[in-house]
Amino acid sequence: MAKILVLPGDGIGQEIVPEAVKVLEKVAAKHGLDLQLQEGLIGGAAIDAVGKSLPDETLAMCRQSDAVLLGAVGGPKWDTLPAAQRPEVAALLALRKGLGLYANIRPCFLYPALVDASALKKEIVVGTDMVVIRELTGGLYFGEKFREAYTVTSLSGEEVEMGEKAVDTLVYTTPEIERILKLAFETARKRSGKVMSVDKANVLESSRLWRETAQRMAADNPDINLESMYVDNCAMQLVRDPKQFDVIVTENMFGDILTDQASMLSGSIGMLPSASVGGEVALYEPAHGSAPDIAGKGLANPLATILSVAMMLELTFNMTTAADSIRNAVERVLNAGYRTGDIMTPGAKQIGTTEMGALVREQL
Numbered sequence: 001m002a003k004i005l006v007l008p009g010d011g012i013g014q015e016i017v018p019e020a021v022k023v024l025e026k027v028a029a030k031h032g033l034d035l036q037l038q039e040g041l042i043g044g045a046a047i048d049a050v051g052k053s054l055p056d057e058t059l060a061m062c063r064q065s066d067a068v069l070l071g072a073v074g075g076p077k078w079d080t081l082p083a084a085q086r087p088e089v090a091a092l093l094a095l096r097k098g099l100g101l102y103a104n105i106r107p108c109f110l111y112p113a114l115v116d117a118s119a120l121k122k123e124i125v126v127g128t129d130m131v132v133i134r135e136l137t138g139g140l141y142f143g144e145k146f147r148e149a150y151t152v153t154s155l156s157g158e159e160v161e162m163g164e165k166a167v168d169t170l171v172y173t174t175p176e177i178e179r180i181l182k183l184a185f186e187t188a189r190k191r192s193g194k195v196m197s198v199d200k201a202n203v204l205e206s207s208r209l210w211r212e213t214a215q216r217m218a219a220d221n222p223d224i225n226l227e228s229m230y231v232d233n234c235a236m237q238l239v240r241d242p243k244q245f246d247v248i249v250t251e252n253m254f255g256d257i258l259t260d261q262a263s264m265l266s267g268s269i270g271m272l273p274s275a276s277v278g279g280e281v282a283l284y285e286p287a288h289g290s291a292p293d294i295a296g297k298g299l300a301n302p303l304a305t306i307l308s309v310a311m312m313l314e315l316t317f318n319m320t321t322a323a324d325s326i327r328n329a330v331e332r333v334l335n336a337g338y339r340t341g342d343i344m345t346p347g348a349k350q351i352g353t354t355e356m357g358a359l360v361r362e363q364l
């Protein structure tokens with residue numbers, strides 16, 4: 001029995017998650033996986049319904065599940081709430097931290113049919129196949145943060161208020177760095193053995209600890225070919241020559257930014273799935289957000305969420321064949337020329353969210 005909690009959340013989450021769930025149901029039936037699906041409230045939708053973006057019941061339901069499928073949280077309606085109540089912080093970050101999900105795996109793969117969908121030149125992106133391992137429960141996101149009055153002492157010795165001071169703290173500890181590097185090494189062993197550790201060790205103390213730890217671990221793991229790169233260079237190299245990368249491992253905020261950028265190598269942010277792992281129960285979530293600009297219009301690309309279901313089958317349920325059947329179905333639909341707006345190219349057939357979901361299911 002596979003107990004799966006479904007959390008559609010906000011914006012396009014409400015449109016893409018149902019498509020992914022129907023794919024999951026079909027694959028589960030074909031591969032003999034007995035599903036028990038439950039739906040829960042999260043994000044702005046939960047604030048509107050019960051006054052809290054991560055209701056206690058949702059967290060408890062996560063803990064009783066084998067896996068969680070999340071859409072997205074946040075949107076303009078809740079942007080003006082105090083920081084600690086915003087869905088992104090009070091729901092998503094709290095869920096990741098609460099469940100101990102210290103690693104976010106974001107595979108960035110270009111389906112050959114989408115080579116023209118990328119904003120980058122065809123010869124640059126063709127053959128893109130990498131995975132970014134993003135640290136998910138440390139760094140700036142979770143360090144101490146506060147605001148206070150900013151005062152300076154004037155020439156006459158008076159304290160003068162000059163506005164405010166805002167502080168975010170970037171903390172990493174050796175064990176936090178070791179466990180994410182360990183996952184990167186394990187991932188690399190199943191691929192080419194190459195790991196690029198991305199940091200800002202020329203400026204940041206946390207990055208110096210990161211780099212020293214990575215290099216020490218690499219010395220103990222001779223089968224791993226580890227290199228380190230500064231994050232600014234990495235941002236440039238990702239668009240200059242993405243095929244030099246296989247496994248990238250990096251801290252929380254660098255990973256957030258680099259994966260949105262890397263998504264363009266796969267054609268669109270609507271193509272980038274993810275798995276947040278390392279804790280009590282894994283959370284599968286597309287890398288993109290709630291896309292308020294297209295929400296409610298049936299335009300969103302459900303493939304990142306559908307491909308997140310494939311990751312769930314593979315990582316949580318060890319069902320590699322079932323996972324591959326989803327990836328192959330997606331490939332066949334793309335090969336047949338069907339596209340949502342974000343991956344549309346001249347000559348292709350533009351369809352909406354539900355049609356894309358239905359076509360993938362037809363191919364299963």
Ligand SMILES: NC(=O)c1ccc[n+]([C@@H]2O[C@H](COP(=O)([O-])OP(=O)(O)OC[C@H]3O[C@@H](n4cnc5c(N)ncnc54)[C@H](O)[C@@H]3O)[C@@H](O)[C@H]2O)c1
Pocket residue numbers: 012016071072073074075076088092269270285286287288289290291292293294299300301302304342
């Ligand atoms: N995991 C999450 O829940 C998550 C992730 C990122 C952003 N957010 C939140 O989402 C809201 C919007 O943030 P944003 O606009 O910066 O990022 P976003 O990822 O929601 O959207 C960025 C752009 O990409 C497009 N896009 C995203 N997903 C798409 C899809 N599946 N199909 C087609 N186009 C897609 C959007 O239309 C938009 O133009 C904010 O409240 C933000 O905090 C949530």
Ligand SMILES: CC(C)[C@H](C(=O)O)[C@@H](O)C(=O)O
Pocket residue numbers: 074088089092093256287289
């Ligand atoms: C919504 C936000 C908190 C989140 C993050 O920064 O981790 C998102 O951008 C992501 O990439 O999953």
Ligand SMILES: [Mg+2]
Pocket residue numbers: 256257260287
């Ligand atoms: Mg992000």
